[in-house]
Amino acid sequence: MMPITKRNAARALIAILLNALLSGCTANVNSTDERGLLPHLTVDLQIPEQLQAGTEGTFTMIVHQNGEPFEAAADSAAFEIWPEGQRENSITIPGKLDGAGVYTASPTLDVGGIYVVRCRVSSTNYEVMPSKRFAIGEEAVNHLAMLEEQASSEDSAPDSGDGGHHH
């Protein structure tokens, strides 16, 4: 039998209590970076500078985790593209690994207009899905330029409720 003295028991109890007190900040918090954020992916989504209806263009995403290129599992990096406002007509193209943490896709879009491209990267721990709009054709470019301007003026005055909504 272990000699359990009263003193030892008291010590053990104090150790347990101290431990409980000091480990108050636990799991999720311990793994955070210096800004207090959980590990996460950063994404740079690049849209081709020149796009033309009916011609291939190469979309690129560069994925990092904590400054290191992120290797996604097969099929877990993809591009989804749809004409703005018509999510139901979206197409999904798997990203092709093209260097460390770099994924590309080269779709051909047959008609001009405003589109949304969303890249999706997912793994057991992370999921990100940033998206951007892009425009093909002069009319769409003008329209998108207007929308972007509205969006940035809304951002600078977040409290003006009626800024960007047309009736």
Added chain:
Amino acid sequence: MNAMPVEKLAPPAPESGKSPGSRLFPALYQSVWRWHFYAGVLFAPLLVILAFSGSVYLFKPQIEGYLYKDMLSVSEVGAASLTTDELIAKTVRAYPGTTISSITLPDQPDATIKMAASRNGTSTTMYADPYTGNITGMLNSDKTFAAFFKKMHSELVVGGTWANRLVELAACWGVILIVTGLYLWWPRSKSAIWGTILPRLGNRGSRQFSRDLHAVPAFWLSIFILILIATGLPWSGVMGGQIDRLANATNSNYPPYALAFMAKPESVTVAKDVADDLPWAAENIPVPQSMAGSYLTLGIQDIVGIADKQNVKLPYTISMPRGETGVYTISTAHVRPGNSATLHIDQYSGAVLTDVRFADYGIMAKMITLGIALHEGRLFGLANQLLGLAACMGLILIAVSSYVMWRKRKPDGKLGAPGKPKDKRATIGVLAIMLIFGALMPLVGLSIIFVLLLEWLVIRRIRPLKHWFSV
């Protein structure tokens, strides 16, 4: 055995003449009684206001559920509900000049969706039927039934920092009233069940009757009232700050980003493009054939998907990002705190930047969270509410019976305060104990210093006042 000396509210006489130390005991009793009396006269009215407003606010869910029934529940549960994005778009179209800052998704299929909105500058709570998208009602957030009683409870209706400090002061003096009261109540003989844990109700209208209606329920409720005060203090301005510092010093506070109203992180997972000027718009350059826009803020439905994936339990609130670097915030609105979660989501990529659950809280933060739930009567359902109600009603009874007791004893032309004990050691000793309370509760300390100065500089120098206050 009913021949307790408390009937005369005089200190219990020691059994027989003994050492000179035995004279100290009645003097101590006298001095504690004097503090108890003055604290009671000054703070009982405020404590009654707190007890009354608190007892109403306790039943906020039931009362608001009844008052705003048509707003809070849908008339018919539909087959499919609108997405949150559709709902907000519809609301903003129907009510121009509205900005939605957060949306709360319920866990009941027949409950409406609550949205915090700003309507032309007025903060408004809007309720929407998730199946039709129709607004079922709107409330000015500052003018709801519960908001009124909450303001009475925390700022005595008039509002402002001073009122809030006064509430804290009353609560802290409440602690002293309980401690001094327990001392006065303490049974002096073994057989003294009557008048201590059971009231002597025989002689209605006697001072003993009102004394027992004061001291006996006060004894029974003292622990509950102490708990209510202790669990209310984390909200307070001065003690709340101290509690927060203590929790930080012991590393047992809330971790960063634990609560929705704390500082938020920034959306950092995408490099925001520098907003370039569009040269062709101003100058005579041909419009290019294609153009890339900047990153889009995710829709609220995307955030709902993330909340589900992260196993956040309904009901929860999604707060919109503020400005370009803002984040979406998911925070739970659980009645019981065990499932609490607060997540900050990058508004462009949907990356989970922070995720703090109840389990991540430090030990003091856990206790504060549970304490607040207990204080608000939502820790263990109706029983919790009824316990809070009993404590509030008891407190009102204690105050009323003490008032009756005082009226019965009060001589004309005098306040009727217990006189100062002859033995100076008692006066000084009890004052020292009070100053320890004052050091623990800074507002109490300040008020004691104020009263001492007042007595010394004014009351002692003006004969009628001196007489009235029995100084």
